[in-house]
Amino acid sequence: MRALLAPKALDVAASRGKRLIDILGAGLAILVFLPLLFCIALAVRLESGGPVIFKQRRTGHLGRIFTIYKFRTMTVAEDSTEVRQATRNDSRVTAVGALLRRLSLDELPQFLNVLKGDMSLVGPRPHALAHDDLYGAQIPAYVDRFRAKPGLTGLAQVNGLRGEIQDVRCMRNRIAADNLYIDSWSLGLDIAILAKTALIIFRDPQAY
Numbered sequence: 001m002r003a004l005l006a007p008k009a010l011d012v013a014a015s016r017g018k019r020l021i022d023i024l025g026a027g028l029a030i031l032v033f034l035p036l037l038f039c040i041a042l043a044v045r046l047e048s049g050g051p052v053i054f055k056q057r058r059t060g061h062l063g064r065i066f067t068i069y070k071f072r073t074m075t076v077a078e079d080s081t082e083v084r085q086a087t088r089n090d091s092r093v094t095a096v097g098a099l100l101r102r103l104s105l106d107e108l109p110q111f112l113n114v115l116k117g118d119m120s121l122v123g124p125r126p127h128a129l130a131h132d133d134l135y136g137a138q139i140p141a142y143v144d145r146f147r148a149k150p151g152l153t154g155l156a157q158v159n160g161l162r163g164e165i166q167d168v169r170c171m172r173n174r175i176a177a178d179n180l181y182i183d184s185w186s187l188g189l190d191i192a193i194l195a196k197t198a199l200i201i202f203r204d205p206q207a208y
Contacts (some may be wrong), residue, residue: 010057011185012056012147012148012182012185013061013147013148013149014089015187017187018120018190019120019122020119021187021190022114022115022120022121023114023115023123025114025120025194026111026112026114026115028114028170029111030111030115033108033122036105036108037108037109040071040100040105040108041045041071042190043096044071044094044096044097044123046074047095047096048075048094048096049138050070050072051072052069052071052072053069053070053072053073053109054069054072054073054074054106055067055069056068056070056182057128057129057184058126058127058128058129058150059075059126059127059129059132059146059147060118060126060149061147061148061150062146062147062148063143063146065129065182066112066113066118066119067118068110068118068119068126069109069110069112069113070106070107070110071100071105071108071109071111072097072099072106073093073097073098073100073101074090074092074093074096074097075092075094078147093127094181096193101112103201104201104202105159108154110152111152112208114152115151118149119149119150119151120148120149120150120151120152121151121152121153121190121194122151122152122153122154122181122189122190122194123148123149123150123151123181124145124146124148124150124151124154124156124178124181124182124191125151125153125154125156125157125162125178126150126186131165135165135168135171136177137172138168139147139168139172139175139193140163140208141176141179143173143179144175144178144179144182145175145179145182146181148182150182153193153194153197154177154178154193155177155180155181155193156173156174156177156178156180156181157190157197157202158193158196158197161173161174162174162189173207178179181193182201
């Protein structure tokens with residue numbers, strides 16, 4: 001990975017302040033949302049049976065593979081060499097799942113990933129391994145995003161670069177934002193991204 005030793009990358013990866021915010025923020029969020037977590041889990045189970053939590057392998061800091069947690073929103077649970085991204089009006093999405101995805105509530109279990117240290121509250125959003133392989137072969141700067149831990153939200157997401165990838169240009173824009181975040185990182189930037197996420201999370205048109 002050609003930019004792993006860039007000074008800012010070392011800062012974002014090693015910052016104790018960032019890790020402290022992650023632990024405090026994720027721990028508090030789990031406590032606050034605990035009743036909601038139980039209600040969502042019950043709704044998912046009652047609607048379609050099967051597992052409540054969807055687990056999928058993702059690429060984390062320095063290319064380390066980890067398992068991400070989400071509430072299951074589809075009738076399938078793909079984690080293979082071919083993962084089809086969710087599209088608008090996707091027939092695989094359940095009724096409860098559609099609501100969870102629209103409000104980004106399916107991401108709540110990822111606070112556990114943050115506590116474990118696999119993720120941060122803010123950082124590049126992790127993609128399925130199949131998508132890492134696909135776009136990594138087409139975008140030279142793709143691997144540079146692994147200089148930081150993946151995040152629940154990020155600079156790309158608060159600037160409208162989330163959701164369905166319709167062409168390579170969409171992914172290039174997302175990767176550019178991810179790497180700009182790493183190269184510009186500060187605790188102040190993290191706080192600003194978290195604040196903007198709070199303002200748009202329930203009304204993001206790209207969430208489906």
